[in-house]
Amino acid sequence: MPDKLTQLKELLGEVYDLRNVAAVLNWDQHTYMPPAGGEARGLQLATLGKLAQIKFTSDEIGKLLKDLKKELAGADPYSDDAALVRVTARDYDKAVRVPPEFVAEQAVVTSKALEAWVEARKKSDFSIFKPHLEKVVELVKRYITFFPPAAHSYDILLDDYEPGMKSQEVIEIFNVLRPKQVELLRAISKAKQVNDKFLYGNYNQQKLVDFAVGIATQFGYDWNRGRQDRSPHPFQTTFSINDVRITTRFEPSAPINTLFNTMHESGHAMYEQGVNPAFERGSLMSGASLAVHESQSRLWENLVGRSLPFWEHFYPKFKKRFSSIIGDVSLKSFHKAINKVQPSFIRVEADEATYNLHIMLRLEIEIGLVQGEMDVKDLPEIWNSKMKSYLGITPPNDAKGVLQDVHWSGGSIGYFSTYALGNLISAQIWEVINRDIPDLNEQIRKGNFESLLSWLRSHLHVHGRKYEPQVIVKKICGMKITPEPYLRYLTTKFGELYGL
Missing domain, CATH: 1.10.1370.30 (Neurolysin; domain 3)
Known part of the structure; x- marks a missing residue:
């Protein structure tokens, strides 16, 4: 049986395979996808996002991280293995707070919002994008509620892009x-x-x-x-x-x-x-x-x-x-x-x-x-x-x-x-x-x-x-x-x- 670190890497590989496939579809949506494909693409991205979220937030990964944090407690925190566990644990602790259904809903909403933005920008008409952006902002506000209150509600969003920054x-x-x-x-x-x-x-x-x-x-x-x-x-x-x-x-x-x-x-x-x-x-x-x-x-x-x-x-x-x-x-x-x-x-x-x-x-x-x-x-x-x-x-x-x-x-x-x-x-x-x-x-x-x-x-x-x-x-x-x-x-x- 593989050791716990190897098990974690194998499971993470599957998660990142799903995320990277979604990234390919997202890249295609920005470059070559025909305009009429937007709705179907949104559903495809929603499915992949939900599957990746379910797999990443599994109890199996959670237990491996818990055990590995104990095993590596005395290791150099910036060694490759310790860093992998630390960064993954941070991502996991945030991800388990976000329901897979929310991830899927967000994928659908943002896919439609992208298509609306492209049209709105082309026609220079904000009214085309407005209802979609309202839904996006509503989802962002819901996302914030999944986390413990911060000194500033914006901290929760900033932390996704700048870990540790306030x-x-x-x-x-x-x-x-x-x-x-x-x-x-x-x-x-x-x-x-x-x-x-x-x-x-x-x-x-x-x-x-x-x-x-x-x-x-x-x-x-x-x-x-x-x-x-x-x-x-x-x-x-x-x-x-x-x-x-x-x-x-x-x-x-x-x-x-x-x-x-x-x-x-x-x-x-x-x-x-x-x-x-x-x-x-x-x-x-x-x-x-x-x-x-x-x-x-x-x-x-x-x-x-x-x-x-x-x-x-x-x-x-x-x-x-x-x-x-x-x-x-x-x-x-x-x-x-x-x-x-x-x-x-x-x-x-x-x-x-x-x-x-x-x-x-x-x-x-x-x-x-x-x-x-x-x-x-x-x-x-x-x-x-x-x-x-x-x-x-x-x-x-x-x-x-x-x-x-x-x-x-x-x-x-x-x-x-x-x-x-x-x-x-x-x-x-x-x-x-x-x-x-x-x-x-x-x-x-x-x-x-x-x-x-x-x-x-x-x-x-x-x-x-x-x-x-x-x-x-x-x-x-x-x-x-x-x-x-x-x-x-x-x-x-x-x-x-x-x-x-």
């Missing part, structure tokens, strides 16, 4: 960030503005996609274990450490974003591809948290992909490929253009100086919805009011306002703050990397990313979910998540670009 911690971090970023934005607005008209030319879609693929390849994204497709909202998904996929989109109104979308999602994907292969089909087979995950996508997209050394390597090729549009635009002008600071309607198109303000807006709305202080029917007006207050602009329609993000259609409330936290972590890690690899900029100028990826692999990626976010950040950086390195990064970068 809403008050995030609010305090944002309270430090907000005035500093607003101050920086005001200073930039008084400086000489950047000409970026050439970024909005008639770029060939396939050529841009191909160029982006070349960048991801050079970064180190393993196409033998991944692929890229197109979807209404770019994302990364994992079915296995050896099957990590990304999507992109082409927006004629902002064509260059195709490049940065691919850099961003390949950053997520390389994290997943770098997880210890021994963690396959188990609780450790992912990133530490969504914020830590976001640190990787933002690091590759912004700290690497928008840096001058990066474009010193890639710009000659880009200029040659798109010579009819770029013309005689210099490297310096191009670099300034892709880093132009200007309040924008769309979060994923926002520059680094304004991006976190988009996140703060969403956090406030999510807390308002969860606490019952805001109604779904009022969201377009609330959204526009906050955009005017934070960024000084008002979206012209729902598609560029409240309907721009896919997350709420999937029930992902509690998620958005992880994006801003990811920015902070990326800057913290970046400072350590530059200390450990003094000639990093020179390597990037040569298009060599091997040392960078190798460093990330050994210091972060390989650990998967072994460490909670604050623990892994402190392990790498010597301190917990803090805004200071990110503020230093912004002040230095944009001070140089805008002569502040």
Whole structure:
């Protein structure tokens, strides 16, 4: 008879097989599924979700975890086996509180909500999405009731994405960030503005996609274990450490974003591809948290992909490929253009100086919805009011306002703050990397990313979910998540670009 740890791993393998099959169906729904397949897909996902929930919350797994926690009581808590038991036990303790019937109901509701969101965004009509979002929010509120009361009801949602983090911690971090970023934005607005008209030319879609693929390849994204497709909202998904996929989109109104979308999602994907292969089909087979995950996508997209050394390597090729549009635009002008600071309607198109303000807006709305202080029917007006207050602009329609993000259609409330936290972590890690690899900029100028990826692999990626976010950040950086390195990064970068 197999030992208890082996038994646990075998049972977890079956659970994760079901979850990963559901992930394949979800990926297909975003990419290739015909529009009429939405209702059936919702039922399929509901069945898989319910089966996975029943299997994971079984008494058998519960007893194995109880016994193994006793057996491993004196072991190194961050050994692979002890970490597997600890993380699985945490997931189990949360999962047993959620009825399988609720999981199935949520799958049906969110599947229909996704289809409604796609239509609503296309037609820029919030009323199409409104009844579905009301059901999603109702389910989220019910989900909160399954858990013991927290200091803040939002803590329960945040904990699903950032284990151990509390809403008050995030609010305090944002309270430090907000005035500093607003101050920086005001200073930039008084400086000489950047000409970026050439970024909005008639770029060939396939050529841009191909160029982006070349960048991801050079970064180190393993196409033998991944692929890229197109979807209404770019994302990364994992079915296995050896099957990590990304999507992109082409927006004629902002064509260059195709490049940065691919850099961003390949950053997520390389994290997943770098997880210890021994963690396959188990609780450790992912990133530490969504914020830590976001640190990787933002690091590759912004700290690497928008840096001058990066474009010193890639710009000659880009200029040659798109010579009819770029013309005689210099490297310096191009670099300034892709880093132009200007309040924008769309979060994923926002520059680094304004991006976190988009996140703060969403956090406030999510807390308002969860606490019952805001109604779904009022969201377009609330959204526009906050955009005017934070960024000084008002979206012209729902598609560029409240309907721009896919997350709420999937029930992902509690998620958005992880994006801003990811920015902070990326800057913290970046400072350590530059200390450990003094000639990093020179390597990037040569298009060599091997040392960078190798460093990330050994210091972060390989650990998967072994460490909670604050623990892994402190392990790498010597301190917990803090805004200071990110503020230093912004002040230095944009001070140089805008002569502040």
